[in-house]
Amino acid sequence: MPELPEVETIARGLANRVTGDEIETVWLGEKPEPLKSTPQEILAALEHTRIEHVRREGKHIVLDLRGPKGTPDDARQWIVHLGMTGRMLVAEAYTEVEKHTHAIAKLKSGRELRFVDPRRFGRLSVTQPGQGFKGPGTEPLDISLEDFIVLFKGRKTPIKSALLNQKLLHGVGNIYADESLFRAGIRPLRQAGRLKPDELKRLHTALRHVLREAIKLGGSSVSDYVGADGEKGFFQLKHNVYLRTGEPCRKCKTPIKRIVLGGRGTHYCPKCQK
């Protein structure tokens, strides 16, 4: 599901619904894959805490939690990565628990925070503030043009692969890599280190424009939905190339081409992108 705009939308939706609520108990499913921390660590960190903030960092949802007063390390973070198909739902406790639910946090309000993920590429972990779970890399909405240009210097990898590299930029995924390259008029296979300054400038502008527009529209809903209540995003209606193989380019009518790059479906207009 989720790249930066989708995770931003989900985090905002969660913040509206659960900020100030309290996690009483936590249930974890049988399958261990979705857990990066041990079940014991997760239970110990989450149970009997107050949810102070919910926000996005890269493609991660971060829930800032506060434990019972007097506990020395009473500040913790619940880190959720949604993988491809993960969702975080807020549901009344009496509603049916759907298939592939891997974790449920029971809240004082009587609602539940449920982590559902059919493909199990998502991950749950707990940490303490300042532990730096993300590693190197920058938020694309914060990066200056100068720093953006430095990221790609000397890199032989295709520019699309570089955009997807989370050690360089946090939060760009397959949709927004393809869409921003279209907007910038750059072919995905171009070597990152060989792009000219004006091309990198166009890409910097395009990427930030596309991400901001997508956030405004609640992200892209490609096959399932986005948002803590299941509301759909609408940015998919604005896609110029992603999943539009063979359809006419919105600018020049040339059929959109699909190639495989780094194992990912990659879509571009052979005429508009050089």
Place this chain on the structure above:
DNA sequence: AGGTTGACCTGGACGC
């Protein structure tokens, strides 16, 4: 070290 590939999973769409 940087770059590339395949593995990890389930399910939906499509063709026969």
Place this chain on the structure above:
DNA sequence: TGCGTCCAGGTCAACC
């Protein structure tokens, strides 16, 4: 109806 194939919002470990 069913079976096979391909495709899907993402990382990782293992190779070169």
